[in-house]
C-alpha cells in the first residue's frame with residue numbers, strides 16, 4: 001500500500017524556495033536598524049539563493065501504481081474519489097474480472113478500495129469496464145455490449161442496459177437527463193466494423209444517434225452547452241454529432257484519440273496514443289502537453305488543477321497539472 005501513496009513534491013519545492021527569501025528579508029530588516037552600532041552582518045548565501053531562484057518549476061507528476069489495464073478515470077466530487085475502471089485483461093474479453101478502483105482525491109491521493117466494484121463477485125458482472133458517467137445516484141459503466149449501473153455511494157449493482165449489436169462500448173458522458181455512449185466497433189484485432197455508433201440512453205433504452213463504418217471508431221465523448229462532441233481512435237478526428245450527422249469535423253495533429261474532456265473555461269483536453277500526450281486547446285488550435293505513454297480516457301479535478309490520466313499499457317495512473325492558460 002505504501003508504494004501507492006504519493007509524495008508532496010510541490011510542498012517541498014515551495015518550502016525550499018521560501019526559506020532563503022525569508023532569511024534575506026530578515027537580514028535586510030535588521031541591517032537598516034543596526035548599521036550604526038554593529039558591523040555589517042554577513043551577506044546571505046547569494047550564489048545558493050540565485051541557483052534556487054533560477055531552477056525551473058518542474059511539472060509535478062503523481063504516479064499511482066497497482067492498476068490492471070486502466071482505461072478511464074472519473075472524478076466523483078461528492079465522494080471525493082477518483083474512480084478508475086480496470087479492464088484486467090483484453091478489452092473485448094468477457095472474463096468477468098474487471099473492477100473499479102477508488103482512489104482518494106488530492107491532496108494525499110492513494111488507493112482506498114482497489115476493487116470497490118469487482119466483477120469477481122457473484123452478484124457483479126463486469127467484463128472489461130471502460131468509460132464511466134454519473135447521473136443522479138447512479139454510476140454508469142460501459143462494458144463491451146452493455147451499460148452497467150451501480151449505486152453511486154455503495155457500488156451495489158443496479159441493473160444494465162444491454163445494447164444489441166454493440167461490440168466495443170467505450171466512453172460515456174452525462175447529458176440533460178440522458179447518457180451518451182460511443183461504440184468504437186473494434187474487434188479483438190482492433191479493426192473497426194459495423195458496430196461503430198454513438199448512442200443516447202434514456203429511461204433504460206438505447207437509441208443510436210449515428211451509426212456506421214465511416215465514423216472513424218468513436219472513442220471519447222463529451223457534452224457541453226447542448227453540443228455533443230466525439231473523438232475517434234482510428235481516424236484521429238474530433239467532431240460534433242448533430243441531427244444524425246457529423247459536423248465541424250477536424251483532424252488533430254496526432255491520432256489514436258481516446259479521452260475527451262471540456263473544462264469549465266471551455267478548453268478541450270484530448271488524449272492521443274500516437275502523440276503520447278494530452279492535447280489542449282480549442283477546435284482548430286491545439287497544443288501538446290506532457291509526454292504520457294498510452295494515455296487513455298482521462299478525468300479532471302479542476303479544484304486541484306489536475307488531469308487524471310490512466311496509462312493503459314503501464315498499469316498505473318498519473319495525475320498531471322492542468323495546462324495553464326496562455327498569458
Ligand SMILES: [Ca+2]
Nearest residue numbers: 119120121124
Ligand atoms: Ca461476477
Ligand SMILES: [Ca+2]
Nearest residue numbers: 170171258297
Ligand atoms: Ca476510451
